[in-house]
Amino acid sequence: MTRFKGIVFDLYGTLYDVHSVARRCDALLPGRGHEMSALWRQKQLEYTWLRSLMGEYAPFEAITEDALRYTCAQLKLSLSEQTLTALSDEYLTIQPHAEVPAALAALQQTGVALAILSNGSARSIDSVVAHSGLQDRFAHLLSVDEVRVFKPHPLAYALAETKLDAPRGDILFVSSNPWDASGARRFGFPVCWVNRSGNAFDELGQKPTHVVPDLSGLVALCC
Amino acid sequence: MTRFKGIVFDLYGTLYDVHSVARRCDALLPGRGHEMSALWRQKQLEYTWLRSLMGEYAPFEAITEDALRYTCAQLKLSLSEQTLTALSDEYLTIQPHAEVPAALAALQQTGVALAILSNGSARSIDSVVAHSGLQDRFAHLLSVDEVRVFKPHPLAYALAETKLDAPRGDILFVSSNPWDASGARRFGFPVCWVNRSGNAFDELGQKPTHVVPDLSGLVALCC
Numbered sequence: 001m002t003r004f005k006g007i008v009f010d011l012y013g014t015l016y017d018v019h020s021v022a023r024r025c026d027a028l029l030p031g032r033g034h035e036m037s038a039l040w041r042q043k044q045l046e047y048t049w050l051r052s053l054m055g056e057y058a059p060f061e062a063i064t065e066d067a068l069r070y071t072c073a074q075l076k077l078s079l080s081e082q083t084l085t086a087l088s089d090e091y092l093t094i095q096p097h098a099e100v101p102a103a104l105a106a107l108q109q110t111g112v113a114l115a116i117l118s119n120g121s122a123r124s125i126d127s128v129v130a131h132s133g134l135q136d137r138f139a140h141l142l143s144v145d146e147v148r149v150f151k152p153h154p155l156a157y158a159l160a161e162t163k164l165d166a167p168r169g170d171i172l173f174v175s176s177n178p179w180d181a182s183g184a185r186r187f188g189f190p191v192c193w194v195n196r197s198g199n200a201f202d203e204l205g206q207k208p209t210h211v212v213p214d215l216s217g218l219v220a221l222c223c
Numbered sequence: 224m225t226r227f228k229g230i231v232f233d234l235y236g237t238l239y240d241v242h243s244v245a246r247r248c249d250a251l252l253p254g255r256g257h258e259m260s261a262l263w264r265q266k267q268l269e270y271t272w273l274r275s276l277m278g279e280y281a282p283f284e285a286i287t288e289d290a291l292r293y294t295c296a297q298l299k300l301s302l303s304e305q306t307l308t309a310l311s312d313e314y315l316t317i318q319p320h321a322e323v324p325a326a327l328a329a330l331q332q333t334g335v336a337l338a339i340l341s342n343g344s345a346r347s348i349d350s351v352v353a354h355s356g357l358q359d360r361f362a363h364l365l366s367v368d369e370v371r372v373f374k375p376h377p378l379a380y381a382l383a384e385t386k387l388d389a390p391r392g393d394i395l396f397v398s399s400n401p402w403d404a405s406g407a408r409r410f411g412f413p414v415c416w417v418n419r420s421g422n423a424f425d426e427l428g429q430k431p432t433h434v435v436p437d438l439s440g441l442v443a444l445c446c
Contacts, residue, residue, distance in 0.1 A: 043425075049272040050402050050427055054375045054409050058428070066426035073423035152277045179273050186277050200296035202266075203289035204273055205281070 004112055004190075004222070005166040006139075010151075010175035011118035014194055015104075015215075016094045016128055024090050029077055036071060043067035045179075048119055048150035057148040060120045064088050091120075092127040096134065097196070103215035104137040110223055115140035117160045117173075119150050140164065152183020160189075174218060178202035185209070192218055227335055227413075227445070228389040229362075233374075233398035234341035237417055238327075238438075239317045239351055247313050252300055259294060266290035268402075271342055271373035280371040283343045287311050314343075315350040319357065320419070326438035327360040333446055338363035340383045340396075342373050363387065375406020383412075397441060401425035408432070415441055 012018050018041055025040070026033025044067040051058055058066075065088045072079050079087070108114055114137055118125050122143045129135050140163050144156040151157070161168045173189035175181045176196060182204040185191045193201065193208035194215065201208065212218050235241050241264055248263070249256025267290040274281055281289075288311045295302050302310070331337055337360055341348050345366045352358050363386050367379040374380070384391045396412035398404045399419060405427040408414045416424065416431035417438065424431065435441050 046269075046272075046402070047425075047427060049269075049276055050375060050405070050425075053272055053275055053373075054406050054427070055377060056409060056428060066428075070423055070426045150276075152273060154278060179269070182273070183277050186279060200293055202270075202273075203293045204270060204277070205279060205289075 004172045005170040006113040006115060006160075006164040007107060007172045007174060007218075007222070008115045008117050008142075008160045008164070008189070010173075010177060010180050011116050011120060011125060011128065012091075012094075012177075014174060014176040014180075015096055015100050015116070016132070017097050018091075018094060020095050021087075021090045024087060028079070028083070028087075029075065032075070036075060036077070039074065040067055040071045043070050052150045052153055057150075059145060060118075060150075061088065061091075061124060064091055092124060093131045094128060096132050097214065099214050099216050101132075101134060103219050104134060106219045106223055108137050112222070113139040113164060115142060115160060115164060117142045117144070117151075117156070119144050119156075121145045151180050152186070154183075154187050157184055157187035157189065172222075174215075179204065181208050182206040192221065194218070227395045228393040229336040229338060229383075229387040230330060230395045230397060230441075230445070231338045231340050231365075231383045231387070231412070233396075233400060233403050234339050234343060234348060234351065235314075235317075235400075237397060237399040237403075238319055238323050238339070239355070240320050241314075241317060243318050244310075244313045247310060251302070251306070251310075252298065255298070259298060259300070262297065263290050263294040266293050275373045275376055280373075282368060283341075283373075284311070284314075284347060287314055315347060316354045317351060319355050320437065322437050322439045324355075324357060326442050327357060329442045329446055331360050335445070336362040336387060338365060338383060338387060340365045340367070340374075340379070342367050342379075344368045374403050375409070377406075377410050380407055380410035380412065395445075397438075402427065404431050405429040415444065417441070 009015050022033045022037035025036040029036050044064050047063045047067055125141045142159055147155045149155050168188040171189050173184035174192045176194040178201045181191045181193045182202055185206040190209040192210040232238050245256045245260035248259040252259050267287050270286045348364045365382055370378045372378050391411040394412055396407035397415045399417040401424045404414045404416045405425055408429040413432040415433040
């Protein structure tokens with residue numbers, strides 16, 4: 001049985017594969033779908049940080065569409081409003097990484113409370129989780145929308161501590177995003193970094209407590 | 224004569240060419256100098272935003288070196304400590320864009336106060352400006368180090384308003400970085416975006432007041 005009172009997962013990239021969107025992009029921009037989806041994702045993240053710093057919070061879905069508009073303008077790609085909306089809505093039906101359903105089931109069986117803390121709005125989180133049929137795995141689906149500032153601001157992580165009603169040292173935070181893992185570690189969570197692609201960790205003055213290649217590694221750590 | 228009481232310039236990218244660092248990178252990683260310098264610059268910016276959000280301010284020079292360490296790890300490039308330091312110090316001697324010296328001279332002759340507001344530390348700003356021989360052009364060299372939070376946080380822009388002792392509506396802010404131009408516009412400065420490369424503007428809910436292809440365009444606007 002795991003020593004943690006709760007395990008809190010990031011959603012985009014950690015449980016669900018954001019680059020599954022690349023396939024749809026590739027149909028629009030043949031041979032450049034990866035470039036398009038990578039720039040879109042990069043700008044999506046940048047805009048969450050920049051808007052938080054500027055004091056101009058906007059919901060994640062609006063930011064996702066703004067980032068797509070920028071990407072199209074930068075790549076000189078003209079899309080209809082209908083296609084823009086359809087592409088943005090792809091983020092509502094992204095798929096979990098292959099090992100995720102079995103790993104969540106195994107972790108849930110240990111009795112630990114599982115939760116998601118995401119930059120996405122409650123509507124997006126609900127949609128993605130329901131679409132993948134994993135809604136019964138989680139005790140809490142938490143959106144930063146409630147505090148109107150994005151991760152890695154400490155207020156975002158504090159939301160998980162409050163809702164799980166456990167000291168931060170007893171909550172394991174799991175993310176594949178090094179900047180998110182750094183913010184969570186800075187906040188005081190023990191952190192498991194999921195490094196699927198053999199990337200370097202960000203140099204933000206923090207180190208992850210654990211590193212695993214995917215969620216099967218987390219099961220081995222906790223069960 | 225310009226209608227502005229002051230013109231405040233961003234330094235990196237706007238007055239000085241950050242990608243001049245690419246040549247040194249190319250010597251270390253032949254054929255991939257641009258990729259290396261672009262990733263380094265990207266991470267340098269990200270770390271200023273992320274550390275500001277995390278509440279973990281660090282001076283720009285430390286962040287620049289951290290971003291280089293990440294870049295080397297990610298590109299699997301092994302550099303000695305000596306080379307790392309020498310490369311980071313390249314940011315102290317970057318060159319102005321070609322049209323900048325003449326443009327600043329022309330603007331200064333109108334009698335308007337010129338200033339720099341940069342994420343760099345006072346030491347970096349002084350070093351870069353002195354190395355290019357442009358120190359007599361500026362009435363103020365301002366570093367966000369004084370408020371310990373990076374642009375686009377409003378406190379960073381407020382520093383320029385305070386030091387120039389003029390209402391924000393009378394100060395023209397000039398930047399080639401769309402995120403910086405957006406932050407300054409949100410703060411309330413009229414903003415001139417210098418778009419040297421025909422890029423798309425960021426979708427952060429703001430539009431620049433003026434757009435010019437380089438600083439000669441700014442002279443045409445103000446003189």
